[in-house]
Amino acid sequence: MQQAVDFKGFTRIRRVAAIAVNTHGGRAKCLQRLIRLDFPVPETVALSFDAVHRIADGQMTDVDTLLGIFGTKPLLSVRPSSEDPDWGGPGAMLNVGMNDARHAELTQSHGAEAADGLYLRFVQSYSVHVARLDPDMFEFDKDATTAAALKTALAAYMDETDEPFPQEPAVQLAEVLRSMARAWEGTTARLLRQAKGAPAEAGLGLVVQAMALGVGPGESGAGVMQLVDEVSGAPLIKGRYLRQAQGRDAMAAGAQTQVMFLTRDKRGSSLEADCPEIFAELVRISKLCRVKLREEMQIEFTIENGKLALIDAVRVQRSARAALHVAVDLARDNIIPKSEAVTRIAPRSLTELLHPQIDPRGSRSLITTGIAASPGGASGKAVFTSAAAQASAARGEPCILVRRETAPEDIRGMHSAAGVLTERGGMSSHAAVIARGIGVPCVVGASEISISMRGHAFTTARGVTIKEGEIITLDGTTGQVLAGEADMLAPALDDHFVELMDWADSFRDIGVRANADTPKDAATARNFSAEGIGLCRTEHMFFDGDRLTVMREMIFAKAPADRAEALSRLLPMQRADFIELFQIMQGLPVCIRLFDPPLHEFLPHDRAGLRELAEALDLPLSDVTRRVEYLSEFNPMLGMRGVRLGITIPEIYDMQARAIFEATIEASTQRGGEAVVPEIMVPLISAKREVELVKTRIDAVAAAVRNETGKQFTYRLGVMVETPRAALRAGDIAANAAFLSFGTNDLTQMTYGLSRDDAGRFMNTYVQQGVYPEDPFHVLDVEGVGELLAIGAERGRARHPGVTLSVCGEHGGNPESIAFCRAHGFDYVSCSPYRVPVARLAAAQLAIKSRES
Template identity: 55%
Template sequence: MGRLVKDYMHLKSSSDVHRSIYGARARRLFLLKSMNMPVPRVILLSINTVRKIQAENKLDIEGILENFKEEDIFSVRASPEHWDWGGPPSILNIGLNNKKYNEIKKKLNINLASKLYLRFILSYSIDVMRLDEELFDPVVNKTISESSIKEALAIYAEEMSEPFPQNAKQQLEQVLNSMIRAWNGTTARLLRQVQNAPEDAGFGLIIQRMVLGFGKTESGSGVAQFVSPLDGSKKVTGRYLSQSQGKESLEIENSLFLTKDKRGKSLEEHMPKIFSELCRLGEEARFKTRDELELDFTIENEKLWLLDAAPARRSARAAIKIVIDLVSDGVYGQREAVKRVEPKTITELLHSQLSPLAVRDVIGTGIAASPGAATGKIVFSSSMAQSLALQDIPTVLVRVETGPEDIRGMHFTKGVLTERGGMTSHAGVTARGLGLPCIVGANSLKIDAKNRLLSSSNGRVFKEFDFITIDGTSGQVLSGKTELVEPAFDEGLKTFLDWAKEISVLNVRANADTPSDAKLARTFGAEGIGLCRTEQMFFEKDRLLAMREMIFADSNADRKVALDQLLPMQRSDFEEIFQIMDGLNVCIRLFDPPLHEFLPRERQEMLELAEALDLPVSKIAERTKDLSEFNPMLGMRGVRLGITLPEIYEMQARAIFEATVLAQKANISIVPEIMIPLVSTRKEVQLIHSYVEKIANEVKSETNHFFEYKFGVMVETPRAALRAGDIAKHSSFMSFGTNDLTQMTYGLSRDDAGRFMRDYVTKGVFAEDPFHTLDDDGVGELLLIARDRGRQENTDLVLSVCGEHGGDPNSINFCCKSNFDYVSCSPFRVPVAIVAAAHYELFK
């Protein structure tokens, strides 16, 4: 047996209570106590004390009980170091026994006493001693009376082969040990992992004298907060219920509102003095704790007591409003305000979210690839999504996986669900760029595109046009329609982002492929475009035909005719983007994907293309087969295509330079940056640079206008990272495409990794999905090698990350620490990246 542990604290207004020692809940209670607020007697067990008990040392229970009176009963609450880490549920009424039950019967009445005692018997039996809840159904399902107590005690005695404990010491000891076991249980650990809690995360415990909420004069319990949980505006919300305890007021329909309300009676009308005191204490606590709070309170014989003070429930919109108001009221400064809002909170502001009141009927889960929530009718094709959108009918596009041909349909749907894929699959990347909720890798569901059915693992079947809801923030797929909270990019968020920008050193640009993307990027605070993927412009219906004509051209001359059709389209897009981004940097990546991505897959599409090009369908099928590759992501794409078919890159360079001339003549400040994808060797860079320079000189001569441009590379292969010194001699910048670099470093297919990634992370093979959070040790080392070798040859070399990692807070920390110049991510992730970069500076 271990030693006796006497490390506990009787909480007083003069106590020294730190969150890291006693936990967040204990710290809040101390702040209330330090203001001499009416807090019942409290004993605190520190995080270290809990660890000692866990190591089989015995707590001095008798010493703790000496701080309470013989007639007292008490509660135990968990106090984790951070609120988000959760903890086991509170246990109330510890110390109740047959003797005290009889005393309370005399003091109050049989019904109230029975209600109190039965609540404790059930809680102790089910939550502490882990008896089957169903055993007590005969007791729970009838009116509470004295016989209910006898029956519940008999069930306990029969199951445990001993009578219900009558000793407060034994009860408290069992409760504490049970809560410690629950904290270390598998479910609790997994929930903490979701909140990024460390493996050794600890919690303290709070033993508090119970204020019953039952009495001969007005008594009861309630919950109050003083801002709206939806938008953060000043508003007293909550409920109060006479003759109750805990959070019963939130569970019973006839509980009172706090303020006057046309829907029913209120505490403000019923007990105006108590209501006024509650509001006063809430305002005082706001300044002392420097936060908006949710107060658990109890009234005992017309006296108000405060039992607990948690952070007020708040949506993302409310979180921003709260910190801005606290800065405005002089509670703290702008740096502290930015510090208090997690980057992930910003994500919720920019997308529709499930209402906090929504009922979740979960039918499956997948990888949360793009945040936000969407409700709509199931459709299995992009054409159906487009058709229903024209009738103003919302849809969720359900596919085994998506490809380039689905981009148009993705513009018309409300959300995307795929059975296959990972974070950087086509569906995930495209959805994030569009700000579209998306779940990928939902392999707990089966998609039968042929018969247009979606099936869950438990046998539920959904047909096309049935309603479902997807939550791209949690990865949950829900049955039916669900209430959503709409996004808001308002002045409050703009102000908050301005504060964050003043703090951060790392710049944040956006991945923007079209003028509409560029407008969004600028609205969200991007400091330029870090990746403009020119191929995305070719997927528009009016351009796709010209692109396909170029692919089917049999000679350079025919190919040039098709490219001449595309030239004015690209030039117009670039000119508009330059206008939108006036004064900011724009980095344009030349054509990257393999040509087969632009060819039709379905027979009907082949027929339509054959008619448009006046070719037999067999010619279309033959050309599609000729261009197919065993591993297209490592085949003829990127710089290899530019060297093999230089006229493509020459056309794009001309479009960029002609747009630059037109923009500069319109007094728009622009120095375009031209980026070459998938390079591996210095010679590739030199060769393409010569093509681009030739076109630049031609345009200067033709327009009699001088302009500057920057030339650089996208580092996506390990060899390019290792030979960065050679490449840097011919480049102004290096942008790391960490999606492909991760894929090539690990030898993983980013489209297929979702099938096993969850198991790899759960079993600890990978700490995180490397396509979601940058692998510091492997891929990160390649980035550092490239940084050092590149800047050794070119001290002015600009370095950035433009893969999806550019919007991930943990990956942004790596970029800040490694002295990179900027990151680039989808427009909807720009605000998140801005706050993450500021957080690095605040917490480093």
């Protein structure tokens, strides 16, 4: 076995050569693995990161010695080898070493057309990418002969540089190496790869390889092969082969004239039929790569006069659904362990599997873009009001709800729509948060559109006008808005998905619940294997048409008796909802938050809405207007809401408590006597006394229900920690609470003094200028808000060691937030139903990482 020989920073790749990904890059290491498998890889030399950096600084390596490795008169390729292929790099240079003398020799051995093509390709690439000449000078009419184009290209080089095209292979190779090294270290390239997640000082290796020409006599050409579909992940033999070609020409757009199928196909010739032995060897190599490299690889190959050469192998680029299929199949075949299959899938990529997606293979008619706020794809007729969305849904016609921005009264329309598009807003706007919660694709902040609510249409900056009833498509994964109906891929919740999630659950060590406000949400959460409901926002149950009217009657009631009458009509509605929730969750914990929002959210604010309310309540319009104005607040999110409302108008919480307890008894009876233990959460606590007051009344309601029914039940009372004072005084509060659930949405608002509904207007600027590293409503602020969580958890546990700790805000589904919660001893996180799989997978990966460290 030949030992590695080091020539001033470059290494001849052999079985035992000192090649590593962090010193020579991924391509160099992969080629070494292919050589170790005895594949027909041409002679290859790797330059280290350090050598390339020195070349960029003007310290050229010993090019003569390097050339000597390849024998006399070699033709070479030079390819980049970065640590991560996704970081990019300069393009490959082929046919280095081509000159007049070599052209004459190849004309004799391979024919004039092949020789002219090889020389022309090198002159074009060298002129544009090394000499940095105008590319337009080296583009030729498709009707021009190759010989004429070559002659013109050599003349153009001479005219622009005042010197003939370089003939010395050593000069050519040195200039190619220098150009690629400097391109990597240039400012533009540095910024581009940093945007892809590369470190600022990421290194580049270079791979110099003997050319397998792919042109000339006999069977010659180039192609690629892989054993999996990159969109679906299904196993199949896929690729292309192009006769009389080099590199990845077979994959280039427009390369059609001599393209062959790999497998037998009625539509044309195939490599399998014409060259069965070569085809069989390619299949063998591909299968062995899968096993030995523990990955689905796309191999690049060249055939020269019937002889196969393996040029490279790269990881198959794949969609999220294909990545999941590949990881599970590799684990099923015992190629990788289950723990590795779990860690190979990016948690956030799961969101693409839970919703329909726009087929990436289809065409797109882009009309505008916005912020990708809720993943998935949806097509439907554009509608501009919630009423129109509900009417469309009633007709069985999918629609896209288009609004300047959504408000709580739009919830019914959002539930009815296939997707939501807003002109304003950011990742934490009302539309974004609700859409993610109910699993509806959503694009917000499409600031280039101009909506005419009166004309029921919107116009884009490109001059496209979409009227109500015209079909559009939203891509909530990319933020694109398309004209017309796009081809869709169905959600990928198949056996591969289920199996991966089962493996994840076997590793994770923190609970995952769901935020679910309706029976439909609860059913979705149950289907995604949530371990209970961590937050049921009861106010969302009041926005349905019949309930909203009764709710408004309660708000307008002037006397306690009138208020009690309205609440008595809401009671059976609430009770029925809770019974259904308990039934769906099948004994899993259900945490119900008592009424939280300010009352004005249930009231109309435009004249048409006020008139409609006046008619429903049989009141003068002036009375309704005055009452709405009276209930308005300067800062309603910091005003009469949450526990403050429960203490001021205690009948509301009394009604809800009674509904919960009566539902508990009914659900327990239906479960054959198996006890249901509800969790009641008091929102917006900031003082110990608030908990005491509410607890006293709820205990009284529980006693009354027990006396009336003769049935016994238990419940757990806890608080939602969403004010900074509650976090700081968590020790006092925990004395009367079975659990502390941190609501990071409001806690972030109050800690920063920011409105999450309005922050989207300037948050991008703040993040871009480094004021905040990330949008704190999207990614948990571990330094500020996180410190309050840590203080609250520590003080709460110190006073009440058995208290349950959780996070139930939007951050609960973020991998970064889950890592923080695990580190600080939280019992579970709760997130929207469609983020439950993301949280389960992220928690599993964190547990696996901690065990391995």
